Amino acid sequence: MKARDAIDVLARHRGDAVAVCALGMAANEWWAATKSEESFYMHGAMGFAASFALGLALSLPRVPVWLINADGSLCMNLGCLLTEASQAASNLKHFVVANGVYQTVGGLPMVNDGRTDYAAIARAAASASVAPSGRSAARPSLPRLPLSAHIR
């Protein structure tokens, strides 16, 4: 599944969730797919969209908050998964689009050449639940996706 396809699937299932987008590919593709002006697009602080989304989710416990993250941003701050897990905000869903490259800055490959299992990292960080989603699995499972999800 291409990154844009994954974003399109998420956009179709968003419902009334408030979206927070990591800078770069996630923000660019979410904007392209949704033209959403009520989403928050990080313009900096790479790696910390997850923390921003957590702060928003804790402040608005009745509002569903979706974090549209990417593997490059996640790897800037893997510790965010521990913080998320510790707070267990049930209204927060963390999506990671793992395209294996730094798409916005030339498409060069990420460290470890795509061998990283982000879902395993999230599980090990004690995230409430984790759902790896591939091309066939993404669409039907999205409405019930838990705290952290991983789309290849």
Place this chain on the structure above:
Amino acid sequence: MDVSARIHQQLTKCGIKIAASLPDDWVAPLIERIAADNQIRHVRVAREAEAIAICSGAFFGGVRSAALMGATGLLTCTGELATLNLRHQIPVFLIVSQRGSIDDHRIYQEVQGRRTLPLLQALDFPYHIVDRPDEVNSIPDAFETCRMQKRPFVLFLTRRLVKGEGTA
């Protein structure tokens, strides 16, 4: 009432409902007081910039917050403070131990002592130094200044304030 209790009392007066922290030993007693307060959601973070971003998200949720850390942690956050908080005009109230002062006597804090204030001045981040217990009452004014200026604001706690007179 000890100084941590007095600071905690002023933060309550400010209406703070979320606090995100990574400890430095000078602010650790304050952090533990806040952690024990069930009226404040305390978030322990793995890196100081997480605290900045959590408070920034809380701002958009309409909830008042504070980030607590040491001066070393503050130095690690300058990129995030510039590209998140300055860019989006998000106020964030930081409570930071002013390490590296002449009474600190820790060689690994020496650079923080010399360069932290010039760095904040270069970024045009306002700050306020609380050095004595009777100055703790200035915290609500500092918090309001942060909200008005919609930018990072650093409240420094000195060694004399948190540890008392005398050297390490």
